[in-house]
Amino acid sequence: MRRTLTSAALGLATVLLLSSCMGGQAGGGAADGPPKPGGNLNVAVPTDPQSLDMVANPGQVTAHIGNMMYEKLFEVDRGFTARPMLVEDYTTSPDRLTYTFKLRQGVTFHDGNPLTSEDVVASLKRWQQVHRTGQLVTPDIEAITPADPATVTIKLKQPRYPLINELAGAGTEIYEAKNLTGVAPTGFGQDKAIGTGPYKLKTWDIGRELVLERYAGYKSRTEEDWGGQAGAKHAYLDTVTYKVVSDQDALINGLQTGQWDHIMPTNDQYEPLRNNPAVVVHNLPGGNDNVVIPNFNTGSKFADPRAREALNLLLDKPAINAATGGSKDLTLETGAFASPDNKQFYSTAGEEVYKAHDPEKAKQLLAAAGITAGATIRIVTTNSYPEFGKWAVLIQDSLSKIGINTKIDTFDFATMLGTLTKEPGGWDITTLFFDSALTSPAQMPALTLGTLNGSTSPELDGLMAEFNASTTPEQAKAVVDKLQAFTWKQLSVITLSQSKLYAAYSPKLKGYGDFYRVFWNTWLAS
Template identity: 70%
Template sequence: MNVLKSLRAGLVCAAAASALLLSGCAGGATPSSSSSADAGTPVRGGDLVVAVPTDPQSLDMVANPGQVTAHIGNMLYEKLFEVDKTFAARPMLVDTYKQSEDRLTYTFKLRTGVTFQDGNPLTAADVVASLERWLKSHVTGQQVAADVKSLKATDDTTVTLELKKPRYPLIDELASPGAEVYEAKNLKGVPATGFAKEAAVGTGPYKLKSWDIGQQVVLERYDGYKSRAEEDWGGQAGAKHAYLDTVTYKVVADQDAVVNGLQTGQWTHAMPGDDQYTPLKNNPAVVVSNLAGANQNVLIPNFNKGSKFSDVRARQALNLLMDKPALNAATGGGPDLTVEVGALVSQDNKGLYSTAGDDVYKQHDPNKAKELFAQAGVNAGDTVRILTSNSYPQFSQWAVLLQDQLSKIGIKTKIDTYDFPTMLGTITKDPGGWDITTLFFNAALTSPSQMPALTLGVFNGSGSPEMAKLIEDYNAATSPETAKTLMDQLQTFVWQQFPVITISQSKLYAAYSPTLKGYDTFYRVFWNSWLQK
């Protein structure tokens, strides 16, 4: 597996960050008191203008797991299953499905009458071609592929997937980004960089109208779209009405311009940076709503030989030393956006959220940390090497604060700051040449195999037979209760071995004009939104 791609795929949907994303940017939210979700009778028509921080670069969600790509792609494409606002998988292109008694064979019956945006009917062959590519080339798909025995179209509307062994989270993984269904004809000979914009054709309620690279992407309603019935599931699932004529995504990289444009009406919706949260929340002309899901903010210690953190006692010491409230203060957004928990997933994900290890997360004892560092061979006067990135301001701020905290117990630091791709490249090219790095991950994922904190072995040397066995046991679970117990065990193991040390979780938010109605506070999903005249 490509390490850089894996890390990019594990990054969270950060509101003002670059296009690097996540393995699964999903979620909804309970709307704030000023939300537009219950805004009366919808009005059809109009152009919604949305500010985005970067050009999508590609609309191929396998080749480019970027934030903007994912959010626009959600409007264009659909999957066999989609996540609702509680992170539960719901059928989308699937009408019905059966699981065999031995839990090895899944038979998916597709909805009839569904067409791609070029008018061609959806067939089982399209689903098979799309999932074969996902299994081969996408991070989550590669995790699933090891358990897949066969995948075939048994007729035009039926897909059969046979496993080598039961896989409890399979349906959730089929609802994750990258498993979108494209036309089979558009996937022939696609390079690793992804397909051209002409192949950006899906079954969703909006289709690509135009794309001015670096400037804007315009989607228009697909009049041939066939919605599911009136299931009010929220998130990316259920009925899709497509009230808006068009949705225009304007590339606006400058945060001051993002805020000014909201206030002057140049665009209706944006996801600004955390430092803009409080002033926007206090602005009566703008609606601010928190989104479900979160970033998992982490320090990553290096387990590899040559690192000062190859000894678990040094990792224990780092956790004890870290002044997490001070680090969180540098994250931005204040208490409304920062949650001091050590969980691997957002509390919105009821099935996977765990409090296991919270007692370890909350520990803070610099004197004990100094003792443990000495036992691990890290003494006063030694130098810890921190790699960080100026592409995300909080990364470099965490590094500076950690430098100060280490200096108080006599340990020196050397901070190397790079743009984000260079930082990742430096880490992977010299596995023993660094000690700590700074990252955040998507905390809205739906299976352990998707969670970077559990799968960082190729990145920081933290892989272990014990971790692999716990993930394997989770995949073999037979009930939600068993799965929850195993998730508790996985999180406990993380707080024993410290493949990552969680600083906090950061909630996400959107800011938008009061004229945007019917918005479900689900990132940039707008098919049930409308504009008040």
């Protein structure tokens, strides 16, 4: 979804990365019957992935397709717990400073070359340099080295509580070392989109469709039924075809007429689809944190904290959610950054700030910040995800009621992100959503947006360090509360709500674990 990203844009490494954590369950339920190998699955996606480099281009569609092709040292299961994937086993030294990872034997890349420790080291070093989470982890890493062809060692400068979770996160996909030499910031090309996963790239008609085919040389784990992104992967389907369908009407009609077998529509389509007996509708784990992002950078009207406080007070969040959220089953009105499913990171800190609504005080604060009647606020958004554009229009309406003008610039998603990063002071507000099921603060854009909107601060850095130094879940959770409270204090993001996600699919799709767009353990019934 993103073509050209600077390191600032990579602060959004987990934006829309619902899939960086998820995949299909191992096998199907008893009601699905025995698996039936073969066939092609048609999956409709809202935008072309633009790139299959998941470090340079960590958007949702790229991640969902990439998860079929690439693997990591660890992946998370259906309960968001990190499990070994390319790792056979590992040890941690008593001082928690040295991790030794033994790689699984017999794993090969799609070109037939064996996985080695050199590939792992090259991939993780690139993650450190280019990916936002890797950049945040790097100060704690002394060295990542290949101890032998099948062993990798990570030596830390100080203990890091969430390291294994971070190695299961976005950007740690393992690529061949030879394909990472001299890769541009925009990422590698199609010819180097080679992983160890159960499916490999077959064809790609950019802007229209992308086809994956089963990798005959795939070496699965055994029969661990961990679900999520972890465990055994059977690759029953011959091919999976991802069709680019941006129009919601075409998306729904195509599912109903059998043009595609799986879709993830907008929330306003939920009730009609749920009432349609010809399709299956199922909620997905985790969800989205729907946010408005004010710009802290010099040149933006929201560099003044009074303006950010005013924006939060101005927005009638229940009304905005009612206008764009679809079914009440899918909308959770909360200021939390993490889904309630994500128990380690769900917090109610800052809830009183989230609920505050006072347009008159907002008008006074804007005036104090120099934003008076006739001023123009610049909003950058996209209609690639229709909710974003709708939120922008509703913000525009709220500002117009107190005499403030707005200029909305609407781009495709990749161009929008490029605009935000190329012109740090050239915008005031943008709209996005984040994954609410991540497992480390370094993965959470609500806490790491500083490279995008200039919201870095020593206090935030100190809280992040405090979390990393935790030794128990209880200590870590207490810091999560402080991190969320601080973010609501400085208003680096303003959360509108959380949205649960759902998929709608053909009854022919069997063995689907209701985990986004990953289908290695699914098949098509006759």
